[in-house]
Amino acid sequence: MTSSHHPSTAVLVDYAAGTLAIGQVFVVAAHLGACPSCRADVERIEAVGGVFLNDLPPEKLAPDALSRALAQIERPAPASTVMQARADWITVPRDVLEAARRRRRWAAPGVWVAPVTKGPGDLRTYLLRVAPGMSVPRHTHRGSEMVCVLKGAFVDGAHTYARGDFAYSDGDVEHCPVVTRDGECVCLVAAQGALIPRDWVGRVFQPFVGI
Amino acid sequence: MTFRCFETWISHLTRRSVYVDATLPDQSGYDPVGRVIRRDLGDVEKVMYGAPQIKSLRPPPRSAAFLRRDARVMPRRTEAAARGAAVYSDMIVAIAQRGDRDAFASLFSHFAPRVKSYLMRMGAVSEAAEELAQETLLTVWRKASVFDPSRAAASTWIFTIARNLRIDLARKDNRPIPAEDPSVERPLPAAPEALLAVAQDEVLIRRAIATLSDDQAQVIRLAFFSDKPHAEIAEDLGLPLGTVKSRLRLAMARLRVRLESLQ
Numbered sequence: 001m002t003s004s005h006h007p008s009t010a011v012l013v014d015y016a017a018g019t020l021a022i023g024q025v026f027v028v029a030a031h032l033g034a035c036p037s038c039r040a041d042v043e044r045i046e047a048v049g050g051v052f053l054n055d056l057p058p059e060k061l062a063p064d065a066l067s068r069a070l071a072q073i074e075r076p077a078p079a080s081t082v083m084q085a086r087a088d089w090i091t092v093p094r095d096v097l098e099a100a101r102r103r104r105r106w107a108a109p110g111v112w113v114a115p116v117t118k119g120p121g122d123l124r125t126y127l128l129r130v131a132p133g134m135s136v137p138r139h140t141h142r143g144s145e146m147v148c149v150l151k152g153a154f155v156d157g158a159h160t161y162a163r164g165d166f167a168y169s170d171g172d173v174e175h176c177p178v179v180t181r182d183g184e185c186v187c188l189v190a191a192q193g194a195l196i197p198r199d200w201v202g203r204v205f206q207p208f209v210g211i
Numbered sequence: 212m213t214f215r216c217f218e219t220w221i222s223h224l225t226r227r228s229v230y231v232d233a234t235l236p237d238q239s240g241y242d243p244v245g246r247v248i249r250r251d252l253g254d255v256e257k258v259m260y261g262a263p264q265i266k267s268l269r270p271p272p273r274s275a276a277f278l279r280r281d282a283r284v285m286p287r288r289t290e291a292a293a294r295g296a297a298v299y300s301d302m303i304v305a306i307a308q309r310g311d312r313d314a315f316a317s318l319f320s321h322f323a324p325r326v327k328s329y330l331m332r333m334g335a336v337s338e339a340a341e342e343l344a345q346e347t348l349l350t351v352w353r354k355a356s357v358f359d360p361s362r363a364a365a366s367t368w369i370f371t372i373a374r375n376l377r378i379d380l381a382r383k384d385n386r387p388i389p390a391e392d393p394s395v396e397r398p399l400p401a402a403p404e405a406l407l408a409v410a411q412d413e414v415l416i417r418r419a420i421a422t423l424s425d426d427q428a429q430v431i432r433l434a435f436f437s438d439k440p441h442a443e444i445a446e447d448l449g450l451p452l453g454t455v456k457s458r459l460r461l462a463m464a465r466l467r468v469r470l471e472s473l474q
């Protein structure tokens with residue numbers, strides 16, 4: 001895990017440019033909701049995107065493009081929900097709350113998971129709830145993993161990740177995060193590839209999680 | 212505490228309450244969980260996960276040589292041209308205040324061809340790009356009242372709308388969601404006012420961009436126009452990932468300093 005507790009600039013640039021997978025967008029968006037300084041960075045990068053857009057050579061439109069648009073402008077806007085909150089979590093994208101309500105399942109004693117989105121490729125985005133004081137079995141990942149803490153906190157090695165913090169790890173990191181004793185921990189996770197358990201607890205645990 | 216700030220910020224952004232406490236029954240009358248979840252769970256899994264992959268937006272990937280050339284030839288416009296940019300903000304305000312169709316027409320004529328150009332650079336075919344450019348400008352009309360000229364330049368705002376619509380479309384290609392499902396609107400937080408008093412001024416942003424080294428400007432341009440995350444950009448350029456990351460980090464540091472020192 002990186003210790004900064006924030007996404008790297010490179011991840012923020014990918015977010016602002018729109019090249020992250022939607023599941024990763026959810027994780028970064030959850031962090032941005034809790035982190036004014038990353039939000040400011042993203043908005044600066046978006047401002048650069050706006051300047052680039054303005055400088056592009058214009059592409060020819062269909063002759064009736066404007067009249068078509070004018071004919072449609074009174075059409076009502078679709079409902080907007082943007083971000084949503086529940087009392088005990090940081091604010092999250094609506095799809096995440098929806099997953100928590102509808103697709104939550106117990107994976108092991110003290111642990112529930114709720115898939116949020118799947119893909120592209122082997123990217124899985126899911127909510128993971130772990131009971132106070134419990135540890136996630138020692139494991140590594142086949143690919144990168146982005147995590148945002150929505151509630152509670154966990155300790156990974158020398159670092160504590162609390163509500164709103166962002167953690168990133170790539171495939172070669174082996175770890176066993178431990179939830180602090182003062183309360184349950186709910187994380188939003190976007191991970192590439194399956195977890196690879198590193199001890200027998202993990203091997204027992206894995207099929208239950210079945211993410 | 213952060214949550215309180217964020218709440219203020221987001222309601223400012225949308226000018227409506229978007230909050231639903233999932234632990235309480237919904238009292239607003241609006242079904243916060245939308246259309247999809249009224250189906251049974253099996254259906255949801257099918258809708259969410261079982262969809263065939265459609266790749267309508269993506270022609271074959273372009274070569275690294277093309278990307279390098281593309282990054283170089285992107286014209287830099289003069290500051291004088293940028294000074295005209297405030298006019299576009301005024302047009303959006305005119306749309307918000309009095310449904311000004313002439314302002315919309317001017318805004319459309321300037322931005323729709325550029326949004327189309329952007330989307331084609333990001334891999335959309337001409338027809339799809341034109342559709343999405345239409346949708347982008349229609350969204351500008353509908354959401355004009357949300358635009359705050361003291362927070363963002365018109366070009367920034369329109370860029371984020373086009374970007375979000377593009378991601379929504381790619382997402383629908385991935386796993387179809389009924390078109391009327393309100394959740395297709397993508398949530399994207401933006402910065403709090405206090406930290407960003409300057410980003411609404413395109414002239415200042417241009418000056419900040421001009422202080423970037425060519426290497427730094429190149430990776431940022433590629434990030435915006437190659438439809439690839441930074442890891443793949445590094446591959447295309449034949450650069451170590453660490454080099455691209457550090458260029459982006461240095462570029463960001465410079466933008467931060469330039470935009471803050473100008474406040």
Ligand SMILES: [Zn+2]
Binds near residue numbers: 005006031035038039
């Ligand atoms: Zn942050």
